[in-house]
Amino acid sequence: MRRVWMRLVVSLQQSATYARASMSTFAIVEIIGQPLYYYIWQDVYPQPYESVWFRSICVLISIPMLFERQLSRHRGIERWLAIYWLFILLFQLPFFFVLMTMLNDLSSVWALSTMAALMLLVILVFDWLMTLILSIAGALLAWIVFIAIGGSLQVQSDIPLPVLIAVYLFGLVAGSAFNYKSELVAREKLAAITDAVGTMAHELRTPLLGIRSGARGLNAYLPTIIEGYELARQHSLPVRPIRRAHFQQMQSVLDRIHTESEYTSAVLDMLLVNSSRAAIDRSVFESVSIADCVTTALERYPFHSARERAWVEKAGGPDFRFHGSELLMVHVLFNLLKNALYHLARNNEGGIAIWTSRSASGINQLHFRDTGPGIRPEILPRIFERFYSGMPRGQGTGIGLAFVRLVIDSFGGHIRCASVLGEYTEFIMSFPEAADDGRD
Template sequence: MYALIPALVSALFICYGLYVLRSRGPNRAGLTFFAVCATTFFWQASWALLFLTHNHTTAMALARVGYLPILFLPTTLYHFIIELTGSKDERPGLYASYLFACGLGLLLPTTDWMLSGLQHYFYGSYPKAGWLHPLHLAQTVIVIGRALWLLYRRQQRAVSTERTRLRYVLVSILIYFGAASDYLCNYGVEIYPPGVVFIMASLGLIAQAMVRHNLLADPMAAAATIAHEMRTPLASIRCQTRILARSLPELIAGYRPQHQGALGTRQLEHLGEIARSIDAEVSRSNFIVDMLLASARDGIMRSESFAVHSVSVCVDEAMACYPFSGAERSQVRVTISNEYSFHGSDVLLMFVLYNLLKNALQAVKVNHSGAVEVECYSRGTYNWLVVTDNGHGIAPDVLPHVFEPFYTTHHNGGGTGMGLAFCKRVVAAFGGEIGCESEAGRYTRVAISLPLTAASPRNPARKHIAEHYPVAH
């Protein structure tokens, strides 16, 4: 009877881990979540067998086998949170934690330093802590504490939808950490290991976050779903606009002789242009929808669809099509130091420029003054496209996260945290890199480096221009 609960929990965990892996695909967060499920499965399955075993030698062997995943469990949880929050700067600590767990694991089968024997309780045998066991306890507290801090910090800066998902995970990890009460049994406290209750509750919360709130969903796929829903209203607006475009000229022509002076010539001209302006905005909106849908399919990201394009043509087209308002166009200066070509998609590069221009103009607007500069030049073995603004800049703690999906500091609207994440995917598909450097209150510079192509002309005489623009990657 005592073995039934851990057997049930182990089966639930491995089945749910396999379900998530199958339904969500082998992405990094999904794989690390499966690792958490697998370690929990081996831990609880071993305890179920251990509680049924009366032979001392077999019980000790099961205790050692079952304790091996326990040594790695805190690190796999830490790894899962790192992937979930996109905290790439945590990787050195992660590798050190894995290495430490490997060291303890090597001592497990050959010495009694980690497990010094068996405790005999009313429900069966249980491993007794050795003199090195407190090191494992210290590691557990450190890595789980760090994981909780990463979750808390990320959910504080996330948009509302992601914040809800991360709060579920934060609470579930806190509950899972309650399973550490099982360690009391290692030190002679004769109670039935209560950790299984915390594990089941934690599983329920993570299941809620994944199923109801789509925890491991691809951010681009989620955006594509929303974008797809925008097609119907955009099509309706376009249809009504074209009817307006056909009717307005006749209405204006009939209005002029009978209402001289009621509406000025400029007002009438503006009315005549309204339909064309609305149609242009619908076209731009459809363009963004197409890009989001394409990003979810990944088909447009494949190199087979790429060709060689002129960067100056793309920049000129982006500047011509971008919906500048007021005096924004006068704030943007374009400097093409030398013409070059790149291998990729001209449409995607224009979309990247749209995002960079939007962010730069917003930064300048918040600062109530400033300018934006778009530069194209060659340096070393790369071609460069750089967008610089002297707006409000980016805080040092925010800067490392600007390319992460769904990361935004605009909690009251105005941003979803997806634009720069998409830009990074596009540039990576072109074989290039994108980097950002900034100083709060002074400037922000986003630089794209693209590989040279056979069609890229070089201008050595102007190479020194690029030396004035260092870029941090």
């Protein structure tokens, strides 16, 4: 039973995720199409039954979906958005069309319209299981309502009812089968990418560990080498003169190697977590200060220039604690900084602001906003998908933001993104409150 329930939850999530870009479009189609076809079936090609009230209900329940992007920014509403979307599909496609077909005595016009509605349902609902559930549930609900209002089925079409049902089932099964085949192909591609990424990450760990160990050893012995050089110079031994600035440069290079190797190690960790679909280990979580995380991230991030560092502003706000990992939170900020700086560097202007706030409902939030080019509306719903990248081919792995969401979810938090093309992109991370556990 638990396995069936989990499969239904996955089906619900997949259906809503793949349809995010179509929600507002479907709402527009319904808001325009319902009154238009009421006029057509009422005045142009009259049908036995038409209801302005029924169509008005369809229009009214579609209106909220026009504001899907705004509604998804509110965590409490976003949780119910997928369920509301599937309710709209059930009500306006199988339920509405099957009921209207029966009320119109299975007229050919409505029989064909129902077939078109079922095909639209197959297209909008990516998962085959949810397509079949919505179709059957909508048809049964339509039949119950038809009986409840005292309907009496008088077949006017030359197509017998069993034949009509068989045609509908064939369309649903065939359409769902093709959708399922597309889903399998997508999963196989993802599995191949996953295996390749996992193998690459494991293979890169060994040389990376060698580089880190070598840099650590050089860093440890560099003061001794400098001291020996100074003693040799004091005793007029024949050693080649080296400027002190060069020693400082050597120290800086070793520090940079150490920083870059740590950052690369974090990237490999992200690759391994994403490729193995592994969950983050919460056993080492503790109470962490968000202000400390932001400060550490800005101190450790390998900015390429002072100009890049000047683009980033720590705008303040109240400090708060959350139950999680400072290391993971720092790497979350690393990912956001890397993406934002890439886009700012392309335009050679803009800025990044990081600040905290507390919402009216008492939820702690961390804001990360850049005034870069923004994200296109058709891309925005997919930015947290694994291995999906909106960057040019070869310049993005598609694991960064997926890892960011995985980490924030492991903290018991939530992340969403708001963006206006040509103006800004803002990530809002919400965290549950965590009491100080006394650790430093």
